[in-house]
Amino acid sequence: MRSTVTAPVLFLVAAGILPAAAQTPDDPQLVRAAVLRVDQPALPPISRLEVAPEDLGFAGARLAIEDNDTTGRFMGQDFDAVEVTATPETASAELDAILAQDIRFVVLLADDATTLALADQAGDRALIFNAAARGDALRGADCRANLIHTAPSHAMLADGLAQFLMWKRWPRWLLVHGSHPEDIALADAYRRAAAKFGAKIVEEREFEDTGGARRTDSGHVQVQQQLPVFTQRAPDYDIMITADEHGVFADWMPYHTWDARLVAGSSGLVPRSWHPALEAWGATQFQNRFEKLNERNIREEDYQAWVALRMVGEAATQTRSADPDTLMQFMLSEDFQVAGFKGQKLTLRDWDHQLRQPILLTTGLVTTSVSPQDQYLHQVTALDTLGTDRPESACKF
């Protein structure tokens, strides 16, 4: 039975003279975190609407800290998060600097390899929240006990899309993937999803990244000639699945295919952790708060960073503790859950530390559907129909 928290709030709080059960008024519990973003050099995206904002990820973290602090006023808890950007070369030193401040919770936005290296570097000194990398190996053979994934995995995204396509009875897929290792890995996830849900990949094609000018004036002219040729003479298919993690070709694919076919995956109908148009499940309020604070629309990285720090906040509220070990233990326990505006509680898989979450299927301006689809049942939770389930996991902590 939970007891009452009595708090002489109101104006005392505004003055910073803090309250609550276990603490003395001038001794709020401080929970510190860091957000580390490792930026890879990259070409600008195909669409200028997709240019990454300077505060990518940090903006979500700022909202989480605000949310945590509002609750913290009633609990005698105070939260903060330092924001650090790094290059692949400086990331290791920046992580050391964070750990030297005795910060035990680090939200990391980096690629798969960097995420793994930094998790190993942190070891038992910090709990790392992976808020960006989507590779399945990071949750499988390369999993780490000090690594929690708030970003959905390739397998979860592919399964979320596959369930919807099977519900639509569009089981024949033409799979087009890029030439980067991440594209190959994502293509693997689609092959796995096809086998899992009974779809058939009628043919695979690789779109090689030859480093062409994607956004020059002639870009669309060339594309209009090249893509129909690239996609012609395919076996009959229902929908094209694109696997293009680096944004090389997929955005050009809709309407440029030889056959009049729909496109999904990296463009068209895109599986995501979050979308700024989502309105259901209280999301409107969440979007409003984010936009008011940051003066832009939210991105997936922001949502994933927000969830990570909300997990820390929720653990601190529920355990009434700021002790990192207590919080970590609670987050990994069966009792832990966090609300994330996706219509159901989000919990952690104990076998690979992946956050269970619904996958939004979005088409530009709207949320077209949300998986898991109702027709896919599971003995534990329908969310475990998405991604790598316990018996299939290659993860050993």
Added chain:
Amino acid sequence: MKHALAILLLTIAATPALAAKVYVSNEKGNDVTVIDGDTFEVLGTYPVGNRPRGITISPDGKELYVCASDDDLVRVFDPETMQEIHTLPSGPDPELFVLHPSGNPLYIANEDDNLVTVVDTQTHRMLAEIPVGVEPEGMGVSPDGKVVINTSETTNMAHFIDAETFEIFANVLVDSRPRFAEFNHDGSKLFVSAEIGGTVTVIDPASQEIAKVISFDIPGVLPEAIQPVGVRVTADGKKVFVALGPANRVAVIDGESLEVTDYILVGQRVWQLAFTPDEKHLYTTNGNSNDVTVIDVATNTALRSIPVGQQPWGVVVAPN
């Protein structure tokens, strides 16, 4: 003759101009659907401002209050004509509110701003802004009018507010995303629903101790779909009705034993509930099927569905 006419006029004045009219706010339709509670006919649909959600009516039945969330104010209508009488300052993004049993003041949850705003319904002045947790929504008031409850959806607390000093004197942690707070009529129990937690917490208001956490289990319905929102208790305290959101059911709980006794199938995504004054019927708003279900309170059965506007959110029945 003159005498008889006077009596007749008196009778007309004292009675049912509104005979159990039901008012439903349509969040996406920006209007209110008015239903005749006797014939179940839709009498009309009236524009009420942008994103209407919370809806309530004064104890004398003369003023209908609507939270126009995207207009950042409360609009007040003549329930008879549905003409706007005036507006009340509400603070930003008013979602849900509760009237003091005397009809004044109005306590409003400002969802985007982590505040509860208190407004005098007579002078139309703002009396106080009370900082609460993240995303305040649920608002309840004790039958004696001394305690106001606010639930904050992301902070996951029920805040106990002194109705006169406007100070928070207790906070009770409940399960995820508390949406609604409702006292029983003798004030001995407070029911707080948790949408994501899937539970209803019963709190002893005197000690602020948790008496029981009620969970729900419906054969053939995924546990994730059970999302409690609106709660109503009969005047005799014997039955508690809980709207279960996308489970498309209303749960019936025994007010004494606090055990679930029944589930009533209603429309899709059921959120808010309102009794008729005689407690014969209970109306439910079904946001995804764009209708309301009328439940027979005595038998726990759904009598009929009535199509309303786009995404019905809140419902209130005229007291006279």
